[in-house]
Amino acid sequence: MGKILFLTCPEWDNGTQYLSRYSTLIIQQAKKLNIEYKAFYKDEAIPEKTTKYLIKKQPSLIFINGHGDEKSLEGDKDKILFSVDKNLNLLKNKITYARACNAGNLLGKKIAEKGKTCFIGYKSPFSFWIDNKRCSTPLKDKIASLFLLPSNEIIISLLKGKTAKQANEISKKMMVKNMLKIVKMNEKKEPGAMAWLSLLWNNYSGQVLLGEDNLKFN
Amino acid sequence: MTNSDKINEKEELAKQLVLARIDVMPSSFELSIGDKGTFTKKQIIEEINKNSEVGKQVIDMQLNFIKALSTGKLTQTLTQ
DSSP: OEEEEEEEEOOSSHHHHHHHHHHHHHHHHHHHTTOEEEEEEGGGOSHHHHHHHHHHHOEEEEEEESOBOSSEEEOGGGOEEEETTBSGGGGTTSEEEEESSSTTTTHHHHHHTSSSOEEEEESSOOEEEEEGGGTTOGGGOHHHHHHHHHHHHHHHHHHTTOBHHHHHHHHHHHHHHHHHHHHHHHHTTOTTHHHHHHHHHHHHHHEEEEEOTTOBOO | OOHHHHHHHHHHHHHHHHHHHHHTSOTTEEEEEGGGEEEEHHHHHHHHHTTOHHHHHHHHHHHHHHHHHHHTHHHHHHHO
């Protein structure tokens, strides 16, 4: 098993482009901490490439960005990377964080059943608001960052040596902080604040940690 | 009033709330909902009004939020 961060960053629609762009902040952190990483961008995020790498290098921290449902996690253009019937053994004895919809319901449970394994993900849709005036510079999108920076914090905390449980808690605390910011925006009559709050609440309440919560990235 | 009527009434309330909240949103804002895609303000309103899967998902998220407000769970979380 290698102390390697493995990421998938498909970029085939607005949503995945944002997720991918926010993942660059995580890569910056990995570089700063001298942690080896391997990112599969755009059309590289396909099972033919990711599976081969996972078997060969056995990275211990897996970060999946993209679309998902109760039974699967996808890469580029709906190509299934992991499902209840496919590649689950590759996630055994690892920490996996899926920034994707609904996988915490069934797939996450199946992953977490396997050995010393931990899964963090969502049992609801992972959603966020974006300001399309910032589409070409997502990292400057102040509204999207309210949703995406707390989710980044899961991996960043793990890179810094926190346990999965601590990483999940740190991320949730940041979401609470951001919800309080939105409440203040609402008090200042910021249009849309209540819609942002309700969505962030859904991400907060849907974020789950399954399996061994004391695992660290080693 | 039957249980089904009560559920419909809740959903209708959530629908009206979402529509009101979306309506005041600046038009540059878009909603990204997982594999459903990214939707402009106008598109979200259309999806809700035609009762599509996306529209229902947006309503469900609103219902979840209303539940957290009415049970005190949201306040409890924000003040912990």
